[in-house]
Amino acid sequence: MELIEGHRPVTPADGIPVLDVDPYDPAVLAAPHDYYSKLRQAGEVVFIPRYSVLAVGRFATTHKVFSDHENFVSSRGVGLNDFALEPPWRPPSIILETDPPEHTRARRVMARAMSPKSARDLGEMFRDVADRIVDRIVAAGVIDGVADLAEPYPTQVFPKAVGMKDTNARYLVDYGAMVFNAIGPDNELRRTAMARAGEIVPWITGACTRERLTGDGLGAMIYADADRGEITHDEAGMLVRSFLSAGVDTTVTGIGNALWCLSQNPGEWDKLKADLSLARPAFEEVLRYTSPVHTFGRTAGRATQIAGFPVDEGTKVLCVLGAANMDPDKWGDPEVFRIDRRPSGHIAFGAGIHGCVGQNLARAELEALLQAMVARIGRIEPAGQAIWRPNNAIRALDRLPLRLIPRAR
Numbered sequence: 001m002e003l004i005e006g007h008r009p010v011t012p013a014d015g016i017p018v019l020d021v022d023p024y025d026p027a028v029l030a031a032p033h034d035y036y037s038k039l040r041q042a043g044e045v046v047f048i049p050r051y052s053v054l055a056v057g058r059f060a061t062t063h064k065v066f067s068d069h070e071n072f073v074s075s076r077g078v079g080l081n082d083f084a085l086e087p088p089w090r091p092p093s094i095i096l097e098t099d100p101p102e103h104t105r106a107r108r109v110m111a112r113a114m115s116p117k118s119a120r121d122l123g124e125m126f127r128d129v130a131d132r133i134v135d136r137i138v139a140a141g142v143i144d145g146v147a148d149l150a151e152p153y154p155t156q157v158f159p160k161a162v163g164m165k166d167t168n169a170r171y172l173v174d175y176g177a178m179v180f181n182a183i184g185p186d187n188e189l190r191r192t193a194m195a196r197a198g199e200i201v202p203w204i205t206g207a208c209t210r211e212r213l214t215g216d217g218l219g220a221m222i223y224a225d226a227d228r229g230e231i232t233h234d235e236a237g238m239l240v241r242s243f244l245s246a247g248v249d250t251t252v253t254g255i256g257n258a259l260w261c262l263s264q265n266p267g268e269w270d271k272l273k274a275d276l277s278l279a280r281p282a283f284e285e286v287l288r289y290t291s292p293v294h295t296f297g298r299t300a301g302r303a304t305q306i307a308g309f310p311v312d313e314g315t316k317v318l319c320v321l322g323a324a325n326m327d328p329d330k331w332g333d334p335e336v337f338r339i340d341r342r343p344s345g346h347i348a349f350g351a352g353i354h355g356c357v358g359q360n361l362a363r364a365e366l367e368a369l370l371q372a373m374v375a376r377i378g379r380i381e382p383a384g385q386a387i388w389r390p391n392n393a394i395r396a397l398d399r400l401p402l403r404l405i406p407r408a409r
């Protein structure tokens with residue numbers, strides 16, 4: 001049978017609305033909100049003929065499908081390719097692209113490495129690096145929020161946290177772009193990112209070996225679990241690869257998006273300056289408002305249903321997290337960025353057994369950074385046009401010109 005984007009084409013059940021849109025058109029990826037509202041308005045679940053997939057974007061339904069690991073599996077890939085039909089571009093992740101019971105062991109090991117205590121222990125290092133970088137950008141005055149802050153900070157602190165002996169910020173960011181573009185169709189974005197694979201993948205694979213890791217980082221914790229027999233040593237290497245796949249581009253994006261939100265909403269920045277305890281809630285609102293991971297998929301592992309409509313086994317379902325986090329039925333006024341909204345239950349980190357296992361670290365990184373910024377910056381002003389960097393799974397900025405006005409001391 002002819003496959004579409006590596007999966008079996010489906011015939012949608014009677015009554016499922018058809019949405020004639022290309023969610024992976026760079027123009028849609030750069031400005032997705034019109035697509036998000038059409039998706040939510042069309043129905044509980046829609047059929048997108050261009051890719052022969054179902055898609056969900058209303059909050060309740062997206063949450064339900066995304067966390068229903070029994071009916072909607074991850075082991076067949078969280079992108080358009082069905083790993084049961086075609087081999088994936090790299091050996092599948094043993095945490096992202098697996099189901100229980102295999103998933104459970106890997107998850108336990110990773111959850112321990114990135115526990116709240118682990119995040120607390122890393123706080124001082126995060127603060128030191130944040131202080132140094134923010135000193136530098138305040139002195140510069142006019143900066144690119146992406147090149148001068150969003151990329152340098154995570155690409156310094158995260159390899160340190162993992163315990164990488166040698167690192168390469170560009171490779172880490174570009175590997176992230178490959179991993180996340182690979183979630184989408186075989187389009188220009190994916191092909192351009194993948195063109196770098198020959199150079200980057202061997203470097204990444206090498207960086208995951210025990211010899212290239214210090215004895216005191218998160219990577220060493222994973223290998224120690226292998227020594228104890230909880231996982232194999234090969235699996236430890238695969239989990240270190242997961243750190244490098246999921247830990248860099250996501251936080252780079254979260255930081256860029258946070259700077260964008262705060263520069264566009266000076267009143268919210270003032271609120272944060274007046275009350276630093278809003279640093280964490282502010283980041284949650286950035287996550288809800290911008291959904292750094294905008295879309296991940298699932299595959300119906302058996303015949304099932306969505307909102308009462310029958311769904312065939314093998315159906316790919318796009319879970320549009322960005323649309324769900326902007327659903328007015330859930331949030332009332334989703335278009336308003338309010339740092340004290342406390343949007344508990346947003347699904348920017350996903351939900352259920354696959355919910356982001358690194359979220360404690362992401363929050364700790366952002367808290368340290370926002371603290372360093374509040375201590376030194378009075379105002380953050382746009383200094384030119386913000387430009388988005390389209391990616392099949394991530395909503396990230398490419399350029400963010402900013403003017404930083406130092407805080408009066």
Ligand code: OVV
Binds near residue numbers: 093097179241
């Ligand atoms: C893109 C992504 C997200 C989460 C986990 C992984 C990758 C992984 O490689 O495990």
